[in-house]
Amino acid sequence: MRIDIEDLRVAYAGRTVVAGAHLVAAEGEITGLVGPNGSGKSTLLRTVYRHLRPAAGRVLLAGTDIRELSSARSARHVAALPQERGTDFELTVREVVAMGRTPYKRAFAGEDATDRDVVARALADVGMDGQAGRRFTALSGGERQRVLLARAFAQGPDVLVLDEPTNHLDIRHQVELLALLRGRHRTALVSLHDLNAAASVCDRLHVLHAGTVIASGPPREVLTPPLLAEVFGVRAAVVDHPLTGDPLIAFDHRTPAQPKQEVPSWR
Numbered sequence: 001m002r003i004d005i006e007d008l009r010v011a012y013a014g015r016t017v018v019a020g021a022h023l024v025a026a027e028g029e030i031t032g033l034v035g036p037n038g039s040g041k042s043t044l045l046r047t048v049y050r051h052l053r054p055a056a057g058r059v060l061l062a063g064t065d066i067r068e069l070s071s072a073r074s075a076r077h078v079a080a081l082p083q084e085r086g087t088d089f090e091l092t093v094r095e096v097v098a099m100g101r102t103p104y105k106r107a108f109a110g111e112d113a114t115d116r117d118v119v120a121r122a123l124a125d126v127g128m129d130g131q132a133g134r135r136f137t138a139l140s141g142g143e144r145q146r147v148l149l150a151r152a153f154a155q156g157p158d159v160l161v162l163d164e165p166t167n168h169l170d171i172r173h174q175v176e177l178l179a180l181l182r183g184r185h186r187t188a189l190v191s192l193h194d195l196n197a198a199a200s201v202c203d204r205l206h207v208l209h210a211g212t213v214i215a216s217g218p219p220r221e222v223l224t225p226p227l228l229a230e231v232f233g234v235r236a237a238v239v240d241h242p243l244t245g246d247p248l249i250a251f252d253h254r255t256p257a258q259p260k261q262e263v264p265s266w267r
């Protein structure tokens with residue numbers, strides 16, 4: 001299912017932080033949202049999974065304004081890994097993942113065989129099937145994250161909205177998660193700080209800067225040295241990854257960019 005974000009404006013206590021954002025997350029593609037700290041990525045994603053109501057503009061799911069859907073119906077279509085990773089569940093790992101089945105249940109209905117299969121598969125997908133009986137609160141940050149991702153998978157959504165899904169994960173689990181996402185061929189809207197991961201895994205990127213989308217397109221077209229200097233304030237060369245051929249951003253970790261001296265060719 002495709003997502004269209006049209007002229008989205010979101011404010012906290014009267015302060016606008018998303019200021020007329022437009023973007024499309026195409027059906028079956030991984031769409032990445034990148035941008036510096038505070039540029040509005042989480043805020044934009046929160047409106048897509050209906051945690052926040054926009055001040056203006058719309059989020060369309062396959063052409064329908066998500067505000068017109070019931071919460072159960074929207075939860076069957078859109079599942080989120082929010083940045084707030086809820087640490088207060090007094091539940092086991094398996095119980096947390098089984099919460100993903102709630103949108104399919106009548107009140108007080110128990111689990112059926114499909115629920116059990118879906119939950120087992122979701123736990124296996126994130127490599128937590130051996131830890132299903134552990135208490136969620138006893139897990140490490142990365143383990144919790146994988147469990148919450150399994151909960152989103154168990155929701156069986158058409159669209160996954162993932163806010164920084166690789167935060168806290170060691171490099172192997174980052175690679176596994178991103179490979180899992182690619183393998184699912186499901187519409188995903190994902191914010192990522194790791195621009196190299198974004199360049200490898202995303203079909204299209206949108207760059208958010210001060211609450212507006214200032215560049216969109218395939219990673220190789222978007223992540224150019226002038227944009228990296230102007231928007232992220234870093235010097236970098238973009239080369240071909242020697243193993244995959246994906247764009248590889250080689251950052252200069254010694255010296256920040258001087259944005260005013262760069263030519264912003266992405267405008």
Ligand SMILES: Nc1ncnc2c1ncn2[C@@H]1O[C@H](COP(=O)(O)OP(=O)(O)OP(=O)(O)O)[C@@H](O)[C@H]1O
Pocket residue numbers: 012017035036037038039040041042043044
């Ligand atoms: N609950 C809130 N109340 C008030 N202001 C907020 C709230 N959440 C975020 N903001 C502000 O909105 C702006 C955008 O924040 P947001 O978290 O959307 O950015 P982000 O691009 O996801 O940042 P980061 O990369 O640091 O996670 C920031 O200035 C932030 O301080």
